[in-house]
Amino acid sequence: MPRLEWKSAWEQIRAFFGKYGRYFALTGTAALTVLSVLFFAYALVGGFWCRPMAEKASDSELMDRYDMFMTNEISSALDGVLSVEKVYWLSDSDLVAPEPNQECFGTADTAAELQWLLDEAAEILDGQETLFTTETPIWDQSDVMYYLDETIFAVTWKQKIHGCIYTFSEVKIAHPSQFRRFLAGGEYGSDKQYVTTEMAASVNAVVASSGDFYKYRRQGVIVYDGVVQRVNGWVVDTCYIDDKGDLVFSYRGDITTMEQAQQFVDENNIRFSIAFGPILIDDYKRVEPWEYHLGEVNDHFPRAALCQRGNLHYVVVVCNMEAGYNATPTIHTFADEVAKLGCEKAYTLDGGQTAVIAMNDQLINAVHYGTQRQISDIFYFATALPGGG
Numbered sequence: 001m002p003r004l005e006w007k008s009a010w011e012q013i014r015a016f017f018g019k020y021g022r023y024f025a026l027t028g029t030a031a032l033t034v035l036s037v038l039f040f041a042y043a044l045v046g047g048f049w050c051r052p053m054a055e056k057a058s059d060s061e062l063m064d065r066y067d068m069f070m071t072n073e074i075s076s077a078l079d080g081v082l083s084v085e086k087v088y089w090l091s092d093s094d095l096v097a098p099e100p101n102q103e104c105f106g107t108a109d110t111a112a113e114l115q116w117l118l119d120e121a122a123e124i125l126d127g128q129e130t131l132f133t134t135e136t137p138i139w140d141q142s143d144v145m146y147y148l149d150e151t152i153f154a155v156t157w158k159q160k161i162h163g164c165i166y167t168f169s170e171v172k173i174a175h176p177s178q179f180r181r182f183l184a185g186g187e188y189g190s191d192k193q194y195v196t197t198e199m200a201a202s203v204n205a206v207v208a209s210s211g212d213f214y215k216y217r218r219q220g221v222i223v224y225d226g227v228v229q230r231v232n233g234w235v236v237d238t239c240y241i242d243d244k245g246d247l248v249f250s251y252r253g254d255i256t257t258m259e260q261a262q263q264f265v266d267e268n269n270i271r272f273s274i275a276f277g278p279i280l281i282d283d284y285k286r287v288e289p290w291e292y293h294l295g296e297v298n299d300h301f302p303r304a305a306l307c308q309r310g311n312l313h314y315v316v317v318v319c320n321m322e323a324g325y326n327a328t329p330t331i332h333t334f335a336d337e338v339a340k341l342g343c344e345k346a347y348t349l350d351g352g353q354t355a356v357i358a359m360n361d362q363l364i365n366a367v368h369y370g371t372q373r374q375i376s377d378i379f380y381f382a383t384a385l386p387g388g389g
């Protein structure tokens with residue numbers, strides 16, 4: 001095995017003790033616990049590296065798994081022993097996230113009932129204000145759904161706005177790795193297609209949204225697992241998600257070659273992209289165009305958007321036809337409502353029959369034509385607690 005791999009692993013162990021070593025003098029139990037974890041990690045990683053060459057994962061995947069294992073296990077080992085903040089995160093190489101704890105899901109008839117939820121979510125919100133409040137006017141034919149553990153807060157509800165029914169799902173996560181992308185078939189280019197709720201269930205999503213149907217549409221800059229897969233950036237805007245969980249945009253015409261795209265990805269530490277658009281909000285300002293290649297922007301259709309409200313804080317919005325409410329917006333009336341959410345950034349997702357929000361494997365919004373469309377991809381938010389906590 002190359003010496004560099006060993007050096008990287010042990011450098012991380014030494015770095016951890018350099019950061020937290022001063023705490024170990026306070027308790028022998030903590031030191032013994034962490035040493036036990038490190039010994040097990042050594043055996044585990046050693047086991048990976050001693051496998052036959054044909055079975056080995058890539059160096060980056062091994063170190064990614066090692067980093068995730070060390071962080072999660074040491075965080076658990078120190079829980080209740082030292083006053084060290086726990087950090088849990090997920091590996092992008094794992095297609096399936098930890099299973100959420102069903103006891104953390106719940107429903108309420110009204111927003112007024114959920115002050116306790118907002119109080120208990122205060123730690124993960126870290127001072128950020130929520131769009132959802134106890135005074136949010138919930139559509140009377142719907143319930144509020146929620147999930148809360150120490151790594152993710154999610155609340156989903158419906159409102160009647162100007163004769164349309166809007167479905168909102170507000171999510172705050174503890175670590176960027178909990179914002180994830182899944183492609184049907186588990187790999188780029190697969191011909192498999194499923195409905196959003198099926199894919200959400202297969203990866204243990206807390207909240208999931210339909211994506212951009214990349215396999216059907218050929219526009220935009222497609223990035224998956226940090227690698228540029230396709231570039232056709234002349235006619236649509238692209239939304240990227242970086243290693244901090246932030247939405248990063250390129251406008252149509254900004255990136256038109258593979259070289260430009262990969263340089264952009266490398267410089268901005270991009271994990272994956274979504275290519276539909278247009279961009280609705282950038283730096284709190286409306287920027288939607290009057291004409292656009294996709295989405296029949298000046299016609300009335302079901303709409304969907306991904307919005308960023310703050311650090312690791314998101315809102316997914318769908319406006320669709322519900323029983324008794326058949327109105328749908330143009331992109332401009334939709335952008336007007338999205339702008340009122342107070343989000344820094346917002347990006348249009350594939351609408352029409354594709355537009356879906358799923359929570360706990362359930363379809364939340366009504367769908368155009370009554371059934372979900374089989375598509376090629378979703379993005380989703382997951383708990384980072386091993387085994388659902």
